[in-house]
Amino acid sequence: MFFNKGWDPKGLHVYITGGSTGLGLALAKLLTQKGAHISIVARDQGKLDRAINELQTVRQNPEQILKAYSFSLNNAADSAAALKTVCDAHGGTAPDAVFACAGSSKPMFFVEMSEQDMTEGMTAGYWVQAWTAFAAAKHMARQKRKGKIVLVSSTLGYMSFVGWASYSPAKHALRALADTLHSELLLYGIDVHIFFPPTMETAGYETENLTKPKITKRIEEADEGLTPEQAALGMFRGVERGEAHITVDLITSLFRASTRGSAPKNNWILDAIYDSIAFIATPIWKSSVDKKVVAHRDEHRAYLEQNGFFGDK
Amino acid sequence: MFFNKGWDPKGLHVYITGGSTGLGLALAKLLTQKGAHISIVARDQGKLDRAINELQTVRQNPEQILKAYSFSLNNAADSAAALKTVCDAHGGTAPDAVFACAGSSKPMFFVEMSEQDMTEGMTAGYWVQAWTAFAAAKHMARQKRKGKIVLVSSTLGYMSFVGWASYSPAKHALRALADTLHSELLLYGIDVHIFFPPTMETAGYETENLTKPKITKRIEEADEGLTPEQAALGMFRGVERGEAHITVDLITSLFRASTRGSAPKNNWILDAIYDSIAFIATPIWKSSVDKKVVAHRDEHRAYLEQNGFFGDK
Numbered sequence: 001m002f003f004n005k006g007w008d009p010k011g012l013h014v015y016i017t018g019g020s021t022g023l024g025l026a027l028a029k030l031l032t033q034k035g036a037h038i039s040i041v042a043r044d045q046g047k048l049d050r051a052i053n054e055l056q057t058v059r060q061n062p063e064q065i066l067k068a069y070s071f072s073l074n075n076a077a078d079s080a081a082a083l084k085t086v087c088d089a090h091g092g093t094a095p096d097a098v099f100a101c102a103g104s105s106k107p108m109f110f111v112e113m114s115e116q117d118m119t120e121g122m123t124a125g126y127w128v129q130a131w132t133a134f135a136a137a138k139h140m141a142r143q144k145r146k147g148k149i150v151l152v153s154s155t156l157g158y159m160s161f162v163g164w165a166s167y168s169p170a171k172h173a174l175r176a177l178a179d180t181l182h183s184e185l186l187l188y189g190i191d192v193h194i195f196f197p198p199t200m201e202t203a204g205y206e207t208e209n210l211t212k213p214k215i216t217k218r219i220e221e222a223d224e225g226l227t228p229e230q231a232a233l234g235m236f237r238g239v240e241r242g243e244a245h246i247t248v249d250l251i252t253s254l255f256r257a258s259t260r261g262s263a264p265k266n267n268w269i270l271d272a273i274y275d276s277i278a279f280i281a282t283p284i285w286k287s288s289v290d291k292k293v294v295a296h297r298d299e300h301r302a303y304l305e306q307n308g309f310f311g312d313k
Numbered sequence: 314m315f316f317n318k319g320w321d322p323k324g325l326h327v328y329i330t331g332g333s334t335g336l337g338l339a340l341a342k343l344l345t346q347k348g349a350h351i352s353i354v355a356r357d358q359g360k361l362d363r364a365i366n367e368l369q370t371v372r373q374n375p376e377q378i379l380k381a382y383s384f385s386l387n388n389a390a391d392s393a394a395a396l397k398t399v400c401d402a403h404g405g406t407a408p409d410a411v412f413a414c415a416g417s418s419k420p421m422f423f424v425e426m427s428e429q430d431m432t433e434g435m436t437a438g439y440w441v442q443a444w445t446a447f448a449a450a451k452h453m454a455r456q457k458r459k460g461k462i463v464l465v466s467s468t469l470g471y472m473s474f475v476g477w478a479s480y481s482p483a484k485h486a487l488r489a490l491a492d493t494l495h496s497e498l499l500l501y502g503i504d505v506h507i508f509f510p511p512t513m514e515t516a517g518y519e520t521e522n523l524t525k526p527k528i529t530k531r532i533e534e535a536d537e538g539l540t541p542e543q544a545a546l547g548m549f550r551g552v553e554r555g556e557a558h559i560t561v562d563l564i565t566s567l568f569r570a571s572t573r574g575s576a577p578k579n580n581w582i583l584d585a586i587y588d589s590i591a592f593i594a595t596p597i598w599k600s601s602v603d604k605k606v607v608a609h610r611d612e613h614r615a616y617l618e619q620n621g622f623f624g625d626k
Binding site: 077113134137141158161162168170173176181186187258263264282285300 | 388389390422423424426428431435439443447450451454455457469470471472473474475476477478481482483484485486487488489490492493494496497498499500501568571572573574575576577578585588592595596598599602603606607609610613617622623
């Protein structure tokens with residue numbers, strides 16, 4: 001451990017999607033402070049302008065190239081175009097690291113979702129990052145350049161419960177993409193990491209609370225949440241240490257250790273302890289959540305009645 | 314255990330998607346033999362005709378209603394239309410159980426995939442079942458009828474490796490959907506199960522081998538595979554026993570126990586043993602696979618060279 005200095009972003013070009021707010025912006029600031037060249041992409045030009053101003057105030061030297069571009073990342077063509085623009089400012093060379101931090105969620109009851117709620121959930125939770133990884137992996141492989149691709153899942157990429165039927169599948173899909181690419185991109189010397197943040201105190205969290213069912217809120221009550229800065233620092237440290245699956249809070253670490261599948265362990269002893277705790281604790285948690293859901297039946301039926309659910313067809 | 318007779322399909326209406334071939338057909342035959350009313354849906358009318366003839370030969374009594382319908386299930390509207398037609402033959406009543414067995418895969422190298430390979434992977438691995446669950450959950454909830462929804466994932470819904478970047482995310486997404494609905498559909502008394510079969514000797518397996526990279530085949534060498542009949546029987550027994558996550562082979566059971574997240578355990582003692590074995594065994598497996606992938610680098614580079622990968626763009 002002492003001999004491995006880990007990943008040093010100084011002088012490297014780092015591309016961050018969703019870099020204008022929340023986790024992405026916190027990470028962009030952290031890496032600017034560490035001397036990296038930063039390119040951020042997000043949709044809202046106003047937010048990008050404010051973000052780039054924030055980055056300018058923490059730059060370490062005048063050589064650092066700090067850029068912001070407005071792109072939607074919801075499909076393959078737009079994500080490839082964003083990457084191309086980002087690379088153009090660096091002579092067309094692929095970034096040294098890509099952090100796909102873009103994403104959002106809209107918790108709802110499954111039976112009240114429309115087709116669009118389901119497909120938009122997959123786009124906002126999965127494709128918005130998958131297309132960036134898709135473009136970046138091809139570009140890095142073509143240029144025979146090593147690099148890093150870092151995806152951002154969620155505690156809900158390890159487990160799920162009532163309210164998350166459009167989001168948790170997307171976050172599990174990202175985990176699978178990361179696990180596949182962790183294996184496959186060994187062919188090109190590209191490292192793949194994935195971060196599983198818990199609740200973060202961001203604008204996105206406030207938006208998701210607007211549609212979140214009461215029962216879902218009740219189950220998440222105990223969840224304290226991290227600031228985007230805490231989460232960004234934890235993600236960076238995990239990448240520095242070379243962890244395939246990165247978790248920073250205890251609850252998500254328990255789920256990581258008990259949902260490891262074929263993902264490499266971070267620390268054999270600690271992971272064994274986490275796994276043992278989770279073996280006992282998650283069934284207790286699951287059964288307490290099940291009880292809350294069952295106890296919610298009558299209230300839920302009245303709620304659906306009121307919303308006209310039983311009426312139409 | 315002795316007092317719980319488990320699930321008895323006799324006289325129940327069971328809707329099976331992908332019911333004309335492979336696992337779906339094997340399950341349809343098994344449940345016909347157990348006296349259920351069966352509705353199968355698949356695309357190919359010729360295969361449906363042959364399937365329904367097979368079912369007729371194993372019917373237990375003349376009252377059994379055995380039906381086959383041709384529908385695509387790739388979007389919400391078609392899947393809802395299929396369910397409606399299936400219910401119409403039973404007075405519009407929702408089925409007692411829905412088994413979503415439809416699905417297919419196309420293993421390839423990530424950097425050689427097109428946008429369409431990625432989105433079709435999600436459709437053929439996830440949406441084709443998710444839309445059926447979507448239509449069925451709404452219909453059951455509206456009619457205030459209890460019932461069962463059973464999804465079919467894969468060993469690749471627990472783990473992944475080179476070649477599966479379009480399929481494993483879809484199968485992980487299904488797992489997340491099942492875990493969410495296992496919690497959420499408690500609100501309506503609907504049971505949710507998900508089956509994780511290993512390789513099965515089906516027509517679908519032969520199709521996937523047409524595009525499967527050599528390195529992926531090399532890694533899967535040791536995988537023996539089940540017949541669709543073995544898999545269908547294992548799935549049925551798991552549903553009978555009320556298991557949330559159903560696995561029938563040792564390898565997938567090891568991954569189930571070590572990837573359990575918040576999924577209920579099937580057997581505390583056996584799952585603890587499986588988990589302990591997996592704690593040691595999966596890192597050894599993962600590291601041997603990583604070595605194979607790294608050893609494949611030169612051959613892979615030559616292969617890409619030959620396919621003109623470095624040339625274009």
